[in-house]
Amino acid sequence: xxxxxxxxxxxxxxxxxxxxxxxxxTTARRLTPDPRLLLWPWGLAWLIGFGVFFLRFxxxxxxxxxxxxxxxxxxxxxxxxxAGITTGFVGARASRQVSGPSSRQGAMYGFTWSVAFIGxxxxxxxxxxxxxxxxxxxxxxxxxxxxxGALHMAGGALWNDRVLYVLGLSIxxxxxxxxxxxxxxxxxxxxxxxxxGMLVAGLISWLRMPR
Amino acid sequence: MSAxxxxxxxxxxxxARLRVVSALSTLREADRIAFPRLQDILRMTAGNLSVHxxxxxxxxxxxxxxxxxxxxxxxxxxxxxxxRVAFEDYTAALHALLNGTANLQxxx
Numbered sequence: 001x002x003x004x005x006x007x008x009x010x011x012x013x014x015x016x017x018x019x020x021x022x023x024x025x026t027t028a029r030r031l032t033p034d035p036r037l038l039l040w041p042w043g044l045a046w047l048i049g050f051g052v053f054f055l056r057f058x059x060x061x062x063x064x065x066x067x068x069x070x071x072x073x074x075x076x077x078x079x080x081x082x083a084g085i086t087t088g089f090v091g092a093r094a095s096r097q098v099s100g101p102s103s104r105q106g107a108m109y110g111f112t113w114s115v116a117f118i119g120x121x122x123x124x125x126x127x128x129x130x131x132x133x134x135x136x137x138x139x140x141x142x143x144x145x146x147x148x149g150a151l152h153m154a155g156g157a158l159w160n161d162r163v164l165y166v167l168g169l170s171i172x173x174x175x176x177x178x179x180x181x182x183x184x185x186x187x188x189x190x191x192x193x194x195x196x197g198m199l200v201a202g203l204i205s206w207l208r209m210p211r
Numbered sequence: 212m213s214a215x216x217x218x219x220x221x222x223x224x225x226x227a228r229l230r231v232v233s234a235l236s237t238l239r240e241a242d243r244i245a246f247p248r249l250q251d252i253l254r255m256t257a258g259n260l261s262v263h264x265x266x267x268x269x270x271x272x273x274x275x276x277x278x279x280x281x282x283x284x285x286x287x288x289x290x291x292x293x294x295r296v297a298f299e300d301y302t303a304a305l306h307a308l309l310n311g312t313a314n315l316q317x318x319x
Contacts, residue, residue, distance in 0.1 A: 009225060016229065020302065023233035
């Protein structure tokens with residue numbers, strides 16, 4: 001389209017409205033971070049991390065796969081760190097494109113996650129040694145999942161995003177069920193439903209993006 | 212059938228500027244988009260986009276800010292309150308036109 005055509009009005013009102021709708025959908029799609037990039041790294045981290053946890057610290061202290069007892073937590077924390085870096089990267093890229101209230105909101109929300117988890121970790125590392133290993137594991141995992149569920153719900157409320165809100169709610173419910181059933185099972189339930197839930201939520205949000 | 216068309220804002224009523232304003236209208240009130248990103252979304256050349264932004268700026272519909280993000284100079288673009296109102300009026304006029312035409316056809 002050369003500069004001359006640019007000055008021409010759209011052919012008719014209907015064409016103008018189509019053009020407006022098309023342009024708005026394109027812009028919204030291009031500016032919204034891909035929900036798969038935001039949720040799948042976490043889904044995979046939980047699926048694999050808690051899966052390994054279950055294999056080493058099964059119900060009634062069963063060991064399905066023998067491995068050093070520090071390994072499951074190392075794998076889980078490693079994967080979670082990777083997921084955190086990925087989402088941080090995606091968020092930072094989005095904020096370089098659009099600045100203002102939206103990017104401030106995103107940055108504050110991201111920072112909230114870090115602060116909440118650091119607060120939890122500092123407290124638990126002081127007291128978890130007092131507990132038997134299965135209970136200490138359940139304390140860490142249960143609180144981590146509870147916090148994640150609550151923060152996803154808060155995110156859903158913040159952006160009026162129902163998929164994210166329902167994801168947070170499901171994670172919270174699954175967590176409570178797992179904690180009641182007990183150590184071992186909790187890891188399996190969280191891996192399958194929590195991790196799987198994030199993969200599904202990422203897919204649904206992606207499919208629902210304007211096209 | 213030469214019913215007088217309601218006045219359509221000539222600043223917005225040009226394909227290129229309508230696309231610019233439509234894209235900007237998806238941002239939240241005080242949000243600003245980086246010029247290269249806008250250019251990329253609209254698939255316009257930098258020169259072409261600048262020309263149209265200038266016209267929109269002259270009408271008071273957009274605000275172009277030059278700033279720094281770290282050490283890199285950046286140009287940020289935002290739809291002003293006035294621009295938003297103009298866009299809404301324009302859209303409303305289109306709907307009115309469309310309904311008017313539809314009614315006319317029904318009468319015929």
